[in-house]
Amino acid sequence: MKAWSLAGPGRLELIEADAPKIAADDEALVKVEAVGVCGSDIHYYREGRIGNQVVAYPFRIGHECAGTVVDAGPRARALIGRAVAVDPAVSCLMCDQCRAGRLHTCRKLQFLGCPGQLDGCLAEFIVMPARNLYPVGDLDLAHAVVAEPLAVSIYAVRRARVTPGMKVGVLGCGPIGLCALAAAQAAGATVYATDPIDWRHETAAALGAAWSGNPERDDVEAEALGREPAGLDAVIEAAGEQAALDQAVRLLKPGGALAVVGIPEAERVSLPIHELRRKEIDVLNIRRQTDCTEAAVELLHRRPGLAAAVVTHLMSFEEAGAAFELVANQDDRVIKAIIAGR
Numbered sequence: 001m002k003a004w005s006l007a008g009p010g011r012l013e014l015i016e017a018d019a020p021k022i023a024a025d026d027e028a029l030v031k032v033e034a035v036g037v038c039g040s041d042i043h044y045y046r047e048g049r050i051g052n053q054v055v056a057y058p059f060r061i062g063h064e065c066a067g068t069v070v071d072a073g074p075r076a077r078a079l080i081g082r083a084v085a086v087d088p089a090v091s092c093l094m095c096d097q098c099r100a101g102r103l104h105t106c107r108k109l110q111f112l113g114c115p116g117q118l119d120g121c122l123a124e125f126i127v128m129p130a131r132n133l134y135p136v137g138d139l140d141l142a143h144a145v146v147a148e149p150l151a152v153s154i155y156a157v158r159r160a161r162v163t164p165g166m167k168v169g170v171l172g173c174g175p176i177g178l179c180a181l182a183a184a185q186a187a188g189a190t191v192y193a194t195d196p197i198d199w200r201h202e203t204a205a206a207l208g209a210a211w212s213g214n215p216e217r218d219d220v221e222a223e224a225l226g227r228e229p230a231g232l233d234a235v236i237e238a239a240g241e242q243a244a245l246d247q248a249v250r251l252l253k254p255g256g257a258l259a260v261v262g263i264p265e266a267e268r269v270s271l272p273i274h275e276l277r278r279k280e281i282d283v284l285n286i287r288r289q290t291d292c293t294e295a296a297v298e299l300l301h302r303r304p305g306l307a308a309a310v311v312t313h314l315m316s317f318e319e320a321g322a323a324f325e326l327v328a329n330q331d332d333r334v335i336k337a338i339i340a341g342r
C-alpha cells in the first residue's frame with residue numbers, strides 16, 4: 001500500500017509499505033479515506049519532536065483519520081462496511097491506569113503516528129481494535145476526522161466542569177480551541193475567544209462566541225471582564241503560549257478552572273503562583289482524552305456547521321506534503337487541512 005513517511009525534518013516521502021494485517025479477533029482493517037493534519041503532527045514534521053518524544057526516521061505520521069472498515073476478525077465483523085471515526089489511542093486494558101479508567105495514560109499506550117508507538121494513519125490502510133472505531137453513519141468522512149480533536153476538547157470542557165450558564169474563555173482558536181468553544185456551548189456556557197490570527201477568532205465569532213478578539217491588538221481583559229465583571233468560570237488554554245497562560249489566570253474568577261490543552265514549544269512555562277493561590281485556581285493538564293469520541297461524533301451530527309467551519313482545506317492523498325506545508329506556514333486562512341480520497 002501507499003503511505004507517507006517522514007524521512008527527516010520537513011521531508012515527507014510517499015513510500016510503498018506492507019499493508020497491516022489483522023492479528024487479533026477484535027481487530028478491523030480500515031481503508032483510510034480522510035486524514036487530518038494536526039498541530040502535534042506539525043511539531044513532529046518541523047522539529048522532529050514534542051518535548052522528550054523524539055522522532056526516529058523514517059517515521060510514519062498521522063493520527064486523525066476516518067474511513068471504512070473493509071475486513072475484521074471474528075469479534076469485529078459487525079463493523080464491516082461501516083464508516084468510522086478512529087480513536088488513535090490503543091490502551092492495554094490491563095495496567096493500573098487502564099484499570100482505573102485512565103485509558104489515555106495507559107502505561108503501554110500505543111498511539112497512531114507517535115514516535116516509538118504505532119505507524120501513522122497517513123496511509124491507505126490501518127488495523128485497529130474494534131473498540132477504537134466509532135460508526136459515523138452518513139457523516140462526511142472529512143468531517144468525521146474532526147471527532148478526534150473534538151473529543152480532546154470535550155474532555156477538556158468536562159475536566160473544567162463546565163455547566164449551563166457558565167462563562168468560559170477559549171484562548172487560541174485553532175481546531176482544538178474552536179472545538180472547545182463548541183463543546184463549551186454544548187455544555188450550556190457563554191464563550192469568549194481569542195487568537196492572534198484574525199480569521200481564527202473571526203471563525204469563533206461566526207460559531208457564536210459572545211466576543212472574540214486579537215490579544216495582540218485588543219484589550220482582552222477589558223472586553224471580557226467588562227462583560228463578565230465577576231470573572232470567568234473556566235479558561236481553556238489552547239494556544240501553548242506563556243502569554244495565554246498568564247492572561248487565563250487574570251481572566252478567571254476565584255475557584256475557576258484553567259484547562260491547559262495547548263502544547264508549548266518551551267520545555268517549561270511559569271504560572272503566577274500567588275494569584276493562582278489567592279484565587280484558588282484549579283490548573284488542569286489535559287492529556288488528549290478518554291471516553292469522549294462517542295460524544296464528539298454525536299456533536300458533529302447535531303452541529304454540522306462546526307466541522308464545516310473547522311475544515312478549511314481538502315487536499316488529495318498525493319498533496320499530503322503541500323497540506324503539511326500549508327498548516328506549518330498557516331497560509332491561506334487554514335484552520336484544519338484534511339487529506340481525503342485519492
Ligand SMILES: [Zn+2]
Pocket residue numbers: 038039040063064148149
Ligand atoms: Zn491531533
Ligand SMILES: [Zn+2]
Pocket residue numbers: 091092093094095096097098099105106107108109
Ligand atoms: Zn494500560
